[in-house]
Amino acid sequence: MINVSxxxxxxxxxxxxxxxxxxxxxxxxxxxxxxxxxxxxxxxIEAGGILKSYYDPDPAYRAAFARQFPGAKAxxxxxxILGDKEIILVAGATKTNERCALGLKVMAAGKxxxxxxxxxxTLEQLAEAREAxxxxxxxxxxxxxxxxxVESAVFAGDLVEQGAIxxxxxxxxxxxxxxxxxxxxxxxxxEWFFVKKDYGGILCDIGSHNVEQILYYTGAKxxxxxxxxxxxxxxxxxxxxxxxxDCQIVLDNNASGxxxxxxxxxxxxxxxxxxxxxxxxxxxxxxxRKYMNFGEKGSGGGHVLLANGKEETHxxxxxxxxxxxxxxxxxxxxxxxxxxxxxxHAFKAAELSLIAQRDAVVLxxx
Amino acid sequence: MINVSxxxxxxxxxxxxxxxxxxxxxxxxxxxxxxxxxxxxxxxIEAGGILKSYYDPDPAYRAAFARQFPGAKAxxxxxxILGDKEIILVAGATKTNERCALGLKVMAAGKxxxxxxxxxxTLEQLAEAREAxxxxxxxxxxxxxxxxxVESAVFAGDLVEQGAIxxxxxxxxxxxxxxxxxxxxxxxxxEWFFVKKDYGGILCDIGSHNVEQILYYTGAKxxxxxxxxxxxxxxxxxxxxxxxxDCQIVLDNNASGxxxxxxxxxxxxxxxxxxxxxxxxxxxxxxxRKYMNFGEKGSGGGHVLLANGKEETHxxxxxxxxxxxxxxxxxxxxxxxxxxxxxxHAFKAAELSLIAQRDAVVLxxx
Numbered sequence: 001m002i003n004v005s006x007x008x009x010x011x012x013x014x015x016x017x018x019x020x021x022x023x024x025x026x027x028x029x030x031x032x033x034x035x036x037x038x039x040x041x042x043x044x045i046e047a048g049g050i051l052k053s054y055y056d057p058d059p060a061y062r063a064a065f066a067r068q069f070p071g072a073k074a075x076x077x078x079x080x081i082l083g084d085k086e087i088i089l090v091a092g093a094t095k096t097n098e099r100c101a102l103g104l105k106v107m108a109a110g111k112x113x114x115x116x117x118x119x120x121x122t123l124e125q126l127a128e129a130r131e132a133x134x135x136x137x138x139x140x141x142x143x144x145x146x147x148x149x150v151e152s153a154v155f156a157g158d159l160v161e162q163g164a165i166x167x168x169x170x171x172x173x174x175x176x177x178x179x180x181x182x183x184x185x186x187x188x189x190x191e192w193f194f195v196k197k198d199y200g201g202i203l204c205d206i207g208s209h210n211v212e213q214i215l216y217y218t219g220a221k222x223x224x225x226x227x228x229x230x231x232x233x234x235x236x237x238x239x240x241x242x243x244x245x246d247c248q249i250v251l252d253n254n255a256s257g258x259x260x261x262x263x264x265x266x267x268x269x270x271x272x273x274x275x276x277x278x279x280x281x282x283x284x285x286x287x288x289r290k291y292m293n294f295g296e297k298g299s300g301g302g303h304v305l306l307a308n309g310k311e312e313t314h315x316x317x318x319x320x321x322x323x324x325x326x327x328x329x330x331x332x333x334x335x336x337x338x339x340x341x342x343x344x345h346a347f348k349a350a351e352l353s354l355i356a357q358r359d360a361v362v363l364x365x366x
Numbered sequence: 367m368i369n370v371s372x373x374x375x376x377x378x379x380x381x382x383x384x385x386x387x388x389x390x391x392x393x394x395x396x397x398x399x400x401x402x403x404x405x406x407x408x409x410x411i412e413a414g415g416i417l418k419s420y421y422d423p424d425p426a427y428r429a430a431f432a433r434q435f436p437g438a439k440a441x442x443x444x445x446x447i448l449g450d451k452e453i454i455l456v457a458g459a460t461k462t463n464e465r466c467a468l469g470l471k472v473m474a475a476g477k478x479x480x481x482x483x484x485x486x487x488t489l490e491q492l493a494e495a496r497e498a499x500x501x502x503x504x505x506x507x508x509x510x511x512x513x514x515x516v517e518s519a520v521f522a523g524d525l526v527e528q529g530a531i532x533x534x535x536x537x538x539x540x541x542x543x544x545x546x547x548x549x550x551x552x553x554x555x556x557e558w559f560f561v562k563k564d565y566g567g568i569l570c571d572i573g574s575h576n577v578e579q580i581l582y583y584t585g586a587k588x589x590x591x592x593x594x595x596x597x598x599x600x601x602x603x604x605x606x607x608x609x610x611x612d613c614q615i616v617l618d619n620n621a622s623g624x625x626x627x628x629x630x631x632x633x634x635x636x637x638x639x640x641x642x643x644x645x646x647x648x649x650x651x652x653x654x655r656k657y658m659n660f661g662e663k664g665s666g667g668g669h670v671l672l673a674n675g676k677e678e679t680h681x682x683x684x685x686x687x688x689x690x691x692x693x694x695x696x697x698x699x700x701x702x703x704x705x706x707x708x709x710x711h712a713f714k715a716a717e718l719s720l721i722a723q724r725d726a727v728v729l730x731x732x
Contacts, residue, residue: 165632169599169610172626174538174644176651226727227593227614229622233535234648244535244646246624248593248614254732256595258612258624260538266531266650269673274651278540280610282600284632285542285640287660294653295671295680305661307635314661361592366620 011038012149012323018048019327025334027114028081029054029072031094031102032061033190036116038068040091040143043326044114049089055081082109089114089139089333095192096199100125107138112333114141118208119350121200123358126351133343137336141329142346146175146209146275147216148325151302152288155317156279160217165281165308171217171257172280173210178265178272182238194238202242203228203357206261211356212349214249214257217279222252222348228356231363235263244363247356270297284308377404378515378689384414385693391700393480394447395420395438397460397468398427399556402482404434406457406509409692410480415455421447448475455480455505455699461558462565466491473504478699480507484574485716487566489724492717499709503702507695508712512541512575512641513582514691517668518654521683522645526583531647531674537583537623538646539576544631544638548604560604568608569594569723572627577722578715580615580623583645588618588714594722597729601629610729613722636663650674 027049029037033056041051053073056062062074075081081090082105090106092099093116100120106113119142120126129140147153160168181187182194192198199205215223228247235243246260265273275290286306293299302318328340393415395403399422407417419439422428428440441447447456448471456472458465459482466486472479485508486492495506513519526534547553548560558564565571581589594613601609612626631639641656652672659665668684694706 167600169597169630170612170626170628172538172540176646226595229592229614229616231535231620231622234533246536246614246622248595248612250595250727250729254597254729256597256612256729258626260536260624260646262536262646264535264646264648264651266674268650268675268677270678274673280542280626280628280630282630284634285630294673295678297678307640307660308632309634311634312636312661312663361616363616363620363622 011035011042013042014046014322016046017322017327019330020048020334022048023050025049025088025330026052026086027089027091028052028075028084028087029065029091030056030078030081030106031092031098032056032065033095033192034093034116036143036145037065037091037093039145039149040093040114040116041069043149043323044091044330047327047330049330052087053081053084082106082111087111092116096205097121097197100129103129103140104132107132107136107140110138112139112141114143114329116143117145118200118204118353119346121197121204123351123354126347126354130347139333139343140346141341142350144209144212144349146290147213149323150290151317151321151323152290152304153213153277154323155304155315155321156277156286156288157216159286159304159306160279160281164306165279165285166283168218168279168281169255170280171214172278173213173259174274174276175206175210175259175261176265176273176275177206177261177263179235179243179263194241196240201357202230202245202261203247203360204353207245207247207259207356208349208353210259210261211249211353213277214259215251215345215349218251218253218255218257220251220253220255221344223249223257223352225352225356225359226250228360229363230357230360231365233365245360249352377401377408379408380412380688382412383688383693385696386414386700388414389416391415391454391696392418392452393455393457394418394441394450394453395431395457396444396447396472397458397464398422398431399461399558400459400482402509402511403431403457403459405511405515406459406480406482407435409515409689410457410696413693413696415696418453419447419450448472448477453477458482462571463487463563466495469495469506470498473498473502473506476504478505478507480509480695482509483511484566484570484719485712487563487570489717489720492713492720496713505699505709506712507707508716510575510578510715512656513579515689516656517683517687517689518656518670519579519643520689521670521681521687522643522652522654523582525652525670525672526645526647530672531645531651532649534584534645534647535621536646537580538644539579539625540640540642541572541576541625541627542631542639542641543572543627543629545601545609545629551603560607562606567723568596568611568627569613569726570719573611573613573625573722574715574719576625576627577615577719579643580625581617581711581715584617584619584621584623586617586619586621587710589615589623589718591718591722591725592616594726595729596723596726597731599731611726615718
């Protein structure tokens with residue numbers, strides 16, 4: 001179920017690879033506003049999780065979800081899910097600015113939380129989330145899909161870990177997306193995508209994917225946003241949309257990162273976005289072409305290009321790598337470990353995204 | 367004579383396309399330190415120029431040049447060339463920090479000057495050069511080869527001019543280069559490449575290509591360096607080398623630009639550098655893969671990828687576009703016009719490169 005035209009509906013399916021026995025890991029979906037919930041549930045189910053139930057106040061979202069996951073039960077309310085002792089984790093994709101409030105409720109109910117990115121929209125929410133994690137001992141995991149649910153990203157991580165390009169000195173990410181139109185204008189995008197307090201701004205929203213990747217591939221624990229910019233260059237009909245954003249980060253190990261995100265994917269492109277990531281190392285470099293190989297029709301995703309002292313290779317890893325994050329997350333919930341992604345890392349990516357958004361210079365249209 | 371392993375020896379040959387009759391445009395080469403002088407002379411000769419004579423104080427450089435251009439005369443001195451009334455233009459590729467002094471002499475001798483990039487290394491030199499141009503009425507033209515001597519760059523410029531991607535909102539450039547070793551260490555790079563006052567720093571040197579392209583493709587006349595960084599991450603044996611640099615520029619039309627330059631091209635790569643340029647427009651985007659198509663052996667250069675509302679196309683323009691800069695420069699010299707590149711543009715690219723270098727934050731190795 002790969003939707004090629006709309007990034008919000010991108011929900012990859014991988015090879016089932018259960019890490020638990022049936023019934024050992026039961027979860028629910030709460031908040032179905034963003035299509036990412038499908039990818040989140042797919043990933044957990046493929047790793048052996050049982051999707052028991054789901055809820056959203058909007059009946060249209062519930063109906064769409066029921067068609068995709070007919071085996072799951074339509075809960076009557078949020079409280080039914082929060083009170084269900086069998087449910088270990090709640091996956092949620094509410095409006096971005098409501099994700100933290102939901103997470104606080106989920107954790108207070110004694111469950112782990114797995115939210116779509118961005119995990120929250122303000123530094124105040126982040127402080128609350130950090131405090132709640134500390135207090136409850138529960139997880140506030142984040143679906144940074146552009147790394148954890150993209151095979152090229154997983155494979156590139158393995159290459160870096162194996163030392164294929166030496167020490168990483170810089171990461172550059174491009175996160176272009178197709179905008180489409182709002183529901184109001186006859187399109188598919190809910191109105192809240194265009195309301196800044198709801199989606200948090202482009203650097204908070206799709207920028208968070210890139211901040212996470214910069215932290216991950218450089219192996220850094222922290223970083224400083226040294227420059228960020230946003231603009232609405234060409235969408236006056238959506239005055240609160242940032243259609244462009246970019247950001248420079250210096251990491252605590254003095255590697256650096258740069259990324260650009262935008263809503264300018266043109267209609268002639270085969271895919272909703274030509275996502276790229278370039279990892280520069282002291283002994284080589286890696287390029288990811290995540291969802292397509294630009295200029296090659298029907299190219300599929302999963303392109304990883306590597307050059308180092310020994311080779312120059314185009315790896316096409318689609319269908320070959322899978323998504324180990326989900327099985328690790330399930331085991332982390334059961335064993336109280338942090339093998340999928342540390343809590344500090346997930347929150348740090350959010351923190352730097354929020355700082356980038358807050359401090360961004362606005363480039364006015366001229 | 368494409369040298370694939372060493373960018374300094376990259377001297378493309380295009381289709382001859384003379385804009386003048388034999389003898390109408392006579393030029394000389396003075397200062398043969400950088401291999402770019404070969405590309406500069408090739409370009410002018412293909413456009414109908416006559417290379418009359420050449421000189422460099424170093425006999426080794428003279429001998430190599432003589433092998434390449436056996437029809438040109440070895441002048442006995444710099445003064446012989448400067449005093450030759452037939453010579454309209456002097457092409458030079460001395461050490462970067464000596465390029466301005468040479469230019470001042472050339473212009474004072476009543477000739478136009480065509481220098482390798484970077485055209486100079488300090489803002490003081492730039493002020494002198496600007497003053498001399500104003501005073502003498504002569505040209506201080508610059509060989510920003512990564513645009514004017516690269517077919518993908520020429521073709522991309524045509525696409526932008528034709529409105530293929532709407533209004534340009536951002537340009538991102540990658541200028542990776544293979545370092546090799548210094549002569550002292552048994553390699554080919556002259557010592558001055560590793561002495562900062564001589565080469566000016568990475569943002570001044572190879573960065574100037576990218577600043578020029580950012581100005582050109584955004585159609586801007588001016589810009590502000592909003593962030594720049596340099597590092598020596600992995601070459602402690604060359605303490606004055608910047609092996610990494612990056613820079614963000616905001617243009618006077620509020621488009622923006624980012625570039626990274628580095629000396630990390632690994633030995634396994636088919637080419638001395640995987641130069642790229644990404645032009646984001648309101649209605650599409652263009653990627654240039656200038657010298658190679660990463661991962662495709664023997665791919666050749668001249669790859670331009672375009673997506674807009676109508677199409678997604680991989681153009682391979684190698685051998686099809688040529689290099690119109692040189693013919694225009696010859697006619698500009700004869701007609702006192704500015705069709706190849708304005709003087710303001712050439713100096714502005716240098717100015718912003720120098721400011722980027724001067725203001726760069728140094729990322730220390732950790």
